[in-house]
Amino acid sequence: MERWFGVITQRAIRRGSFSSVKELIARIEQFVAAYNKTKAPFNWTATADSILEKLQRLCVQISGKSL
Secondary structure (H helix, E strand, C coil): CHHHHHHHHHHCCCCCCCCCHHHHHHHHHHHHHHHHHHCCCCCCCCCHHHHHHHHHHHHHHHHCCCC
């Protein structure tokens, strides 16, 4: 879900770009309609183990403690 919001923010909506909520909603709906025509699933390149290892390193950096 987070990645989806990143995509729509990068490609369709920017803060301060719309003069009304109605205009923002219309732009989001236009983007979703166009995106759905050519959509493709996101391809995960990281393994679960590599994600957990990265999380472990981050926890150590932040708190000095491991999981």
